[in-house]
Amino acid sequence: MARRTGRRPGNPGTREAILSSARAAFAERGFDAASIRTIAATAGVDPALVHHYFGSKDQLFLAAMQAPVDPRELLPGVIAGDPDGIGERLVRTFLGVWDSPASTAGVALLRSAVSNEWTARLLREFVVTQVLRRVLEHLDIDPAELPLRGSLVATQLVGLAMMRYVIRLEPVASAAPETLVAAVGPTIQRYLTGELPTG
Amino acid sequence: MARRTGRRPGNPGTREAILSSARAAFAERGFDAASIRTIAATAGVDPALVHHYFGSKDQLFLAAMQAPVDPRELLPGVIAGDPDGIGERLVRTFLGVWDSPASTAGVALLRSAVSNEWTARLLREFVVTQVLRRVLEHLDIDPAELPLRGSLVATQLVGLAMMRYVIRLEPVASAAPETLVAAVGPTIQRYLTGELPTG
Structure with missing residues (x-):
């Protein structure tokens, strides 16, 4: 996704914490049942920050999978x-x-x-x-x-x-x-x- | 294969040495090109001992693969x-x-x-x-x-x-x-x- 300038919320470990939480949620609950809200809560961040870093739930999933193609x-x-x-x-x-x-x-x-x-x-x-x-x-x-x-x-x-x-x-x-x-x-x-x- | 009584050539490590040599030979040269003679030589035993322990080349291969079925x-x-x-x-x-x-x-x-x-x-x-x-x-x-x-x-x-x-x-x-x-x-x-x- 395109980088945004300006406000940079979170610390350097935030992105990895979200991905780790996302992997656990998608593996445990499945793609459909996993929610951005729960993933954000587990990572200790605001849901808006998840969207800020990764965009949609689909995009978050691809990032969590380290999928080489979309x-x-x-x-x-x-x-x-x-x-x-x-x-x-x-x-x-x-x-x-x-x-x-x-x-x-x-x-x-x-x-x-x-x-x-x-x-x-x-x-x-x-x-x-x-x-x-x-x-x-x-x-x-x-x-x-x-x-x-x-x-x-x-x-x-x-x-x-x-x-x-x-x-x-x-x-x-x-x-x-x-x-x-x-x-x-x-x-x-x-x-x-x-x-x-x-x- | 049936256990034989009487002469028990080789020491306790011989069987494993033959299997290890067999795995290397089958992987490196393929089943057809690997020979009992070379496998025995690498393991430092007589070819007759390989036949004694494992029978045919097919049987040796299955043992080396730890194949659960024949x-x-x-x-x-x-x-x-x-x-x-x-x-x-x-x-x-x-x-x-x-x-x-x-x-x-x-x-x-x-x-x-x-x-x-x-x-x-x-x-x-x-x-x-x-x-x-x-x-x-x-x-x-x-x-x-x-x-x-x-x-x-x-x-x-x-x-x-x-x-x-x-x-x-x-x-x-x-x-x-x-x-x-x-x-x-x-x-x-x-x-x-x-x-x-x-x-």
């Missing part, structure tokens, strides 16, 4: 266009982020999520509220099916990231992005809009 | 039967292992692979040589396509394990196994036998 900037390109191509577009965008310098932060986040329950909860909240919810709300899907569809998409994308960037299994590790888009896109498409079991 | 016992049930059902049978068998007490060892292995390059290499070798190779050799597939097909299967199965057992994303974390078999089985089937990009 899904809100990327997802319009996934959502726009033919609904039958959303699977391929999601894989292409996902690989575009991970094939960039952001992948270092992504691998660090995956490593932490695997060994640390709180990071795992934050990653879960991030995937659900910042990515899948935004994609799914643009598709004509029975709301009762959204959670299963969304989490199936997550299994394939996280597994793709694990094998390409962490475990480095060939040929997935070195494959051209478009090869993976063509191979994995239809999987994502089916999880999003295809026939699924009702069980 | 794929050779499970895979015949996956391979037997209608080739069009192999995707569902592979997912069902995979979930059967992970929904058992073996999942503790599986989660530990995933955690280690994510943070440790050597464990990642061992896991990669395990997936390729002990699981995928055995499944794929029973299908009528162009050998040139095996590596891509196998590694795509690995992305989906590792992602499923990550989300169900490590990150615990709902509803995948609590879904009935047969729900996931029906949802993910066709993905595996397509990766194994369907049309894939040639790029």
Whole structure:
């Protein structure tokens, strides 16, 4: 966010105290239930100061996650266009982020999520509220099916990231992005809009 | 393996020395290139002693991986039967292992692979040589396509394990196994036998 000049409330530790309080709140209560008011109270600051430093709750969450990219900037390109191509577009965008310098932060986040329950909860909240919810709300899907569809998409994308960037299994590790888009896109498409079991 | 009575060569540290040497060899050279002879030499023992303690190279690898299950016992049930059902049978068998007490060892292995390059290499070798190779050799597939097909299967199965057992994303974390078999089985089937990009 843009720096503001003028009044600089809080002390140098305030920003970190807010982020620490935010991580705890988002991990414990989830993104939806966590409130700026409670986060501010735990950090011992005024809620207005949280908004001053971080803007919206979404922005605070991204800062708390140390997310290398903002899904809100990327997802319009996934959502726009033919609904039958959303699977391929999601894989292409996902690989575009991970094939960039952001992948270092992504691998660090995956490593932490695997060994640390709180990071795992934050990653879960991030995937659900910042990515899948935004994609799914643009598709004509029975709301009762959204959670299963969304989490199936997550299994394939996280597994793709694990094998390409962490475990480095060939040929997935070195494959051209478009090869993976063509191979994995239809999987994502089916999880999003295809026939699924009702069980 | 069966315990033998009588001669007990080696000292109490011998078994661990062989396993340590085996882990290094399998991680550095891969399963196929690693030899019992070299592993024995590094551990300072006779190759016959390696066979005495661990049996075959396959068995030594499973011991070095601390693999909670032996794929050779499970895979015949996956391979037997209608080739069009192999995707569902592979997912069902995979979930059967992970929904058992073996999942503790599986989660530990995933955690280690994510943070440790050597464990990642061992896991990669395990997936390729002990699981995928055995499944794929029973299908009528162009050998040139095996590596891509196998590694795509690995992305989906590792992602499923990550989300169900490590990150615990709902509803995948609590879904009935047969729900996931029906949802993910066709993905595996397509990766194994369907049309894939040639790029």
